Amino acid sequence: MAGWEGTAHDSRILSETIRDPAKMGRATPQNKEEVFNQLHSSLRNVIERTFGVWKARFPILKRMASYPFDIQVRIVPATMAIHNFIRKKKLHDSLFEQFQSTTVDEDRTTEQLYPVIRPDNDQQEMNRVRDEIANLLVSRR
Template identity: 45%
Template structure:
């Protein structure tokens, strides 16, 4: 499927908005809260991965094929460590040190991802199905 599974516009989105105020009201805010929560986990995971594997910082110096191999190798090693380590210290440390700067940066870089091209109806249908599933209907 081609497209971007974006949030519902005009509804609260960022996790701190839900902590400061009330819980989500309505299906669209429930979806946006779940989307934001998942995005935070993904951002944190990539941050931990890049922090742990310093070679990822110098990737532009390598050919594309070598970059692909490095990414696959570090992902495989990271997955192995995550699966078999007693403690995933880097991830736990990252989780404990989340700060407002992350949210400010995300706000500053937030782009509008309108889906108007091919697949737009399918994306909208998928988002609505996910929303319905989150509501427990």
């Protein structure tokens, strides 16, 4: 369902699609904003799934509070390097496949999970960057 903002949660979009069956099907993006939102949503899903697999593979990432900060700083890149090595060398990663059809939290939006406070000038700058990326995406199609 093209046309939703890239920050819209998948379950919200699914609910709206179910409520209005006329919207079902794979719509082709109609403008640069829809192209950007479609690709942004796809990328966000991949990133959320990757972090879900990474945290499932290394439970230490969920319980690091008791470690000194200098140790925590080394654990994060070390586990990510191991995770990336496994992804590169394994054709069928069962843990990654398990997370392929799930989301991080079906009931909460990205904003609720990761609240961000932005001054107006930062938001305007991000809108400018988004529009610049959207223009490049459309020009390369």
